[in-house]
Amino acid sequence: MWDPQVRALSADHDVLAVDIRGHGESPVATVDYTISSLADDVLELLDRLDIGSAHVVGLSLGGAIAQYLAAHAPTRVRTLTLLCTSAKFGEPGGWLDRAVFVRSNGTGALAEAVVGRWFSPEFAGSVDSWVAMVTNTPDEGYARCCEALAHWDGRADLVRITAPTLVIAGAQDPATTPADLGAIADAIPNSTLHVLNPGAHLVNVEQSDAVSRLIADHIAAQGLDGDL
Known part of the structure; x- marks a missing residue:
């Protein structure tokens, strides 16, 4: 999902796109997922790659992880970019119900409905690959991330964030x-x-x-370069 930004930004930055646990090429860990533990995964990856600090970008669930990193590991976050995310994603019941549904019916059963919320009516591209991406996401990985969002409330932590922050919303999201x-x-x-x-x-x-231009300008405005 970050391919457009990876292509645009990698000419001037080292870009690391992270598959969170249970998604993409990252394995499904059979433990409870929390935003804190997902953030710890990112920190462990940065440590393994010897990256002291980075320009952190996150969207939706990734935005929650990015908020947690900026609030609780501020020295690791040079700048912060948050897209289409929230400090609290509604009430827990809806996410817990979705986790139950996915475990019973599979991600394919909700893929079209999920992707239907991803793009505005003006979007001219095909959504088939996005439906396939959701369908191919492991059921348990998706369900456990739903449970992580159910229990996430980072509103009180926002004032702790000191990194220069770019916030991007979609008008029809x-x-x-x-x-x-x-x-x-x-x-x-x-x-x-x-x-x-x-x-x-x-x-x-x-x-x-x-979006790529906004991120690049945000980093440049701080007089910073380096990893993203």
């Missing part, structure tokens, strides 16, 4: 609305909000050039 991103930007000192229109939950794909 039904999952994490511009109001959700506005609340994050209001709470984090030294933050800037951009609302991209058109754009839904995967605004980095739908508005790939604009």
Whole structure:
């Protein structure tokens, strides 16, 4: 999902795209998932690669992980970019119900509905590959990440974030609305909000050039280079 930004930013930065546990090429760990443990996975990876600090970018669940890193491991986060995310993703019941549904029916049973919230009506691209990506995500990995989001509430931590922060919302995002991103930007000192229109939950794909440019400009404005 980050291929557009990897291509655009790798000319000037070392770019690391992370598969969180239970997704992509990362194995499904049969332990409880929390945002804290998912953030610890990222820190362990940075340690293994001898990366002291990085420009951290996260969207949706990745945005929750990025918020946690910036609040609890501030020396590791040079700049922060949050896209289409929230400091609290609704009430726990909906996520716990989704975890039960996926374990019973598989990710393929909700793939089209999930992807239907990812792009605005103006999106001209094919969604088939995105439906396949969700369908091919391991059921247990998806369910455990739902449980991690069910118990996530990072609102009180936002004021602790000291990294220069770029916040990006999609104007048509039904999952994490511009109001959700506005609340994050209001709470984090030294933050800037951009609302991209058109754009839904995967605004980095739908508005790939604009998002890549905003991230590059955000890093450059701090007079910083290095890993992303």
